[in-house]
Amino acid sequence: MSKAIELERLRKVFRVRERTRGIAGALRGLVAPRTREVVAVDDVSFAIAAGERVAFVGPNGAGKSTTLKVLAGILRPTSGVVRVAGLEPGRDRGRLGYRIGAVFGQRSQLWMHLPAADTFDLLARIYELAPGEYRARRDELVRAFEIGEICEKPVRQLSLGERMRCELVASLLHRPEILFLDEPTIGLDVVAKATIRDLVRERGRRDGCTVLLTSHDTGDMERVCERVLVIHRGRLLLDRPVDALRKSFIPRKRISVVSEEAELSLDLPGVRRLPSAPHRTELEVDLRAVGVDRVVSQIFARARVLDLSVEDPPMEEIVTAIYAGACGAEAGA
Amino acid sequence: MTAARIPIVAGKYLAFARAAARRSLAERTVLVGRSVFLGVILFVFSRIWRVVGASAALPGIGERELVWYLALTEWTVLSTPPLFLAIEAEVRSGDVACRLVRPVGYVGAQICEAVGEASLRLAVLGPSAALFALALTGGLPADPRGLWLALPLGLVATFVAILCMAAIGLSAFWIVDTSPFFWIWQKLTFVLGGLLFPLELYPDWLQRVAHATPFPLMCWAPGRMALGFAPRQALASAAEGVIWVGLLIGLLALMSRRARARLTLNGG
Numbered sequence: 001m002s003k004a005i006e007l008e009r010l011r012k013v014f015r016v017r018e019r020t021r022g023i024a025g026a027l028r029g030l031v032a033p034r035t036r037e038v039v040a041v042d043d044v045s046f047a048i049a050a051g052e053r054v055a056f057v058g059p060n061g062a063g064k065s066t067t068l069k070v071l072a073g074i075l076r077p078t079s080g081v082v083r084v085a086g087l088e089p090g091r092d093r094g095r096l097g098y099r100i101g102a103v104f105g106q107r108s109q110l111w112m113h114l115p116a117a118d119t120f121d122l123l124a125r126i127y128e129l130a131p132g133e134y135r136a137r138r139d140e141l142v143r144a145f146e147i148g149e150i151c152e153k154p155v156r157q158l159s160l161g162e163r164m165r166c167e168l169v170a171s172l173l174h175r176p177e178i179l180f181l182d183e184p185t186i187g188l189d190v191v192a193k194a195t196i197r198d199l200v201r202e203r204g205r206r207d208g209c210t211v212l213l214t215s216h217d218t219g220d221m222e223r224v225c226e227r228v229l230v231i232h233r234g235r236l237l238l239d240r241p242v243d244a245l246r247k248s249f250i251p252r253k254r255i256s257v258v259s260e261e262a263e264l265s266l267d268l269p270g271v272r273r274l275p276s277a278p279h280r281t282e283l284e285v286d287l288r289a290v291g292v293d294r295v296v297s298q299i300f301a302r303a304r305v306l307d308l309s310v311e312d313p314p315m316e317e318i319v320t321a322i323y324a325g326a327c328g329a330e331a332g333a
Numbered sequence: 334m335t336a337a338r339i340p341i342v343a344g345k346y347l348a349f350a351r352a353a354a355r356r357s358l359a360e361r362t363v364l365v366g367r368s369v370f371l372g373v374i375l376f377v378f379s380r381i382w383r384v385v386g387a388s389a390a391l392p393g394i395g396e397r398e399l400v401w402y403l404a405l406t407e408w409t410v411l412s413t414p415p416l417f418l419a420i421e422a423e424v425r426s427g428d429v430a431c432r433l434v435r436p437v438g439y440v441g442a443q444i445c446e447a448v449g450e451a452s453l454r455l456a457v458l459g460p461s462a463a464l465f466a467l468a469l470t471g472g473l474p475a476d477p478r479g480l481w482l483a484l485p486l487g488l489v490a491t492f493v494a495i496l497c498m499a500a501i502g503l504s505a506f507w508i509v510d511t512s513p514f515f516w517i518w519q520k521l522t523f524v525l526g527g528l529l530f531p532l533e534l535y536p537d538w539l540q541r542v543a544h545a546t547p548f549p550l551m552c553w554a555p556g557r558m559a560l561g562f563a564p565r566q567a568l569a570s571a572a573e574g575v576i577w578v579g580l581l582i583g584l585l586a587l588m589s590r591r592a593r594a595r596l597t598l599n600g601g
Contacts, residue, residue: 074433075596097436109431113356125348126437128341154359180434 003083004178004210005048005071010080012041012066040066042234044080048227050177053204053211055221055242058231059319064214067231068180071212072102085177098127101176101209103167105183108155116151116158116166120173127174134173141169145199161192165199172203179204181213185220190309197223218250218312232319249321250312253292255283257299258307266298349442350449357453364454367411368461371404375462378403378529379469391533394560397470399531401559404466405483406528406552409490412454416447416495420502421511429596440499440589447495455491459484479558482567486555489574494522494551496581503585506592526552531560547577 018034020026041063048054056064069075070082073089073096082089085099103109110119124134142148145165155163164184171179181200185193201224204211213224221228221242228245230238238245257264257280264281265273270289274282285295292310299305334342357364382396391399420443423429432439467473474480501514508514522528526548532540543549554570557563 069430072430072434074430076594093433094436097434100434102431102434104431107426107428107431111352111356113359114352118352118355122348122352123435125345126435128345 002050003047004050004052004085005046005212006081006083007047007067007071008045008081010041010044010067010070010082011039011078012063012070012075013078014038014040039234041070041077041231044231044234044236046229046236046239048210048212050210051208052227053201053225054213055225055228056212056214056231057216057218057221057228058237059216061233062216062231063234064231065182068102068182068212068214072100072180073097098174099176100178100180101171101174102180103164103171103182103184105164105181105186108163108167109170110155110163110166112156113154115153116147116155116163116170119155119166119170120151123170123173129174137173137175138169141172144203145169159192161188161195164188164192164196168196168199168203172207175207176209178210178212181211183215184213185215185217193217193219194223200224218318222246222312230319230322232322237319237322249318251287252313253285253287254311254313255285255292255295255299256307256309256311257281257283257303257305259303259305261303264299264303266295266302268295268298271295345437346441346445349437349445350452353446353449354453357450364457367454367458371407371411371458371462372465374407375400375404375465375469391531391560394531395475397472398474398560400470401466401474401480402531402556403529404462405480405487405559406526406556408455408458408462409487409494409551409555410522410528412451412458412487413491413494413498414447414450414454416443416498417502417505417511417515419443419446420499421505421509424502424505425509438589440503440585443502444495444499447498448492451491451495455487459487474559474561476562478562479560482562482564483555483558486558486567486570486574489571489578490551490555493547493574493577493581496578496585497547497551499585500581500588503588503592506588506595521546522548522551525549527556528552531557533560547581550574550577 014037015035016038018036020028020034044063044067056067058064066075070077071084071089073084073093076090084096087096087099089096110116111122120138124131124138129137142151145168147162147165147169150158150162151166151169155166158166168184179200184200185196188196197220200211200213203209204224211224213220215221225242228238228240228242229236230245254274259279259281262278266283268290270286272284272286274284276282283295285292296308296310299308379396379400382399423432429439432442435442497518498515501511501518504514505511525543525546527535527543532543532549532553535543543553550570550573554567554574557566557570
């Protein structure tokens, strides 16, 4: 299978100015500014085959967004070899632009005061789509993402979830070979997150495009991707199938229950009660011992539930577990 | 770029201009506000010149011509969108990332958006300025033929101002807060550009200094056409405009190349 993305020993260093306090410090900074180097990405190598859906996960500040911006041609690497769709992003940004799509969860490519449909029209010109081809593609995506009414309203009037669906349509109009998604579900509620994940997975399959998704939400990688790259402090910690990562490092889920009863006790193997408050019970479930479905049905059998949520452990906890695993392996060797 | 690609590429940039014009149309209150501001400025200065007696300062030029002069200079100044703010905001927030993944030049697209917005403003503020000047002075300047020449010069003035604003905005890649540069540029436009008074009122040495800069192009050149019919002067100003546009485009190309190398983005 051909490679969509190749990255060899990528290193990205930012030089940031050090600020000194006080007027004297500010004056000194004007005459002789002091700078220091921040290594955002350090010696990262991986390859992604065409059509693969890969999650690039790590805690905040891990270097995942920087890597993505290097791949998209926005930032230039300090050193290393980068090839995307057979092109060098730093040099061929113009040509690469026709072959990639990108969504940045915390930014918008849509014009806030105009309906998203107007941005779609503008993008059709930018990507030089023939009018007939554009209309057919737009109508197909509008149907698939269910934004028929939404895309006629000014973007500033849309909810974050609605806007994100429009952002995805905008990034897919020109049938990109590679789709970069930077935190596409950040700030969304549970339902909107699930919708976006389903849409990205389905569209990736249908169009056969390569998806590289950065996130610090493990749910994104589990629902959308088949392979995961874990990055921490600029270095690649792990590269393996999502299933393998889940079994090795995400063996637990957390369940929060709000019930009419002040106390809720469960008698199941693999369920541990975490510090809780009256009417609010926090449970940790070991998936190797018991399934979430069994725990949830027992909760409903024993209490009148007002609210219930099932969550993955935070990414920081998973990275800690990966570190511990890697250190253990090194010690064993 | 091949000859066949030229209309395609031009079409992309035109699309930016059209979209920006539509956006400005959606923000009608801004246009109304600017029209009202224009009326207030013209009213205040027409009263001042009535009291001061403008004819004493410039032989052959009366209060009516000076009000029309100000109407034309304010028309171009108020029609120029604050492009530097848009660029600075995108650099600060990191939104520039979204723009850079598209197969279109960032600075070119920004300039075309500003041109689209300015076109609508020029079309709305032009008639407003003329109506206010007519209402306040009771008639046209002594030789109204010059007003026709002011129209193309107003377009040149606005375009030069937009290019200057783009350069100020791009400085955000180095200094983050561009407002000090803007203030200096704005004050120089007021003084050396002759926003309120024709440069003919200035001492000779200051006139020479002003004409060595692009600032008179942005105000005085179109405004001067209210003081009398001067086709040679209009032609000279247009030629000067072409030179400054070339120089500013060169500067912008250099700045955007350097800016790309400096690019760091907020949030990774």
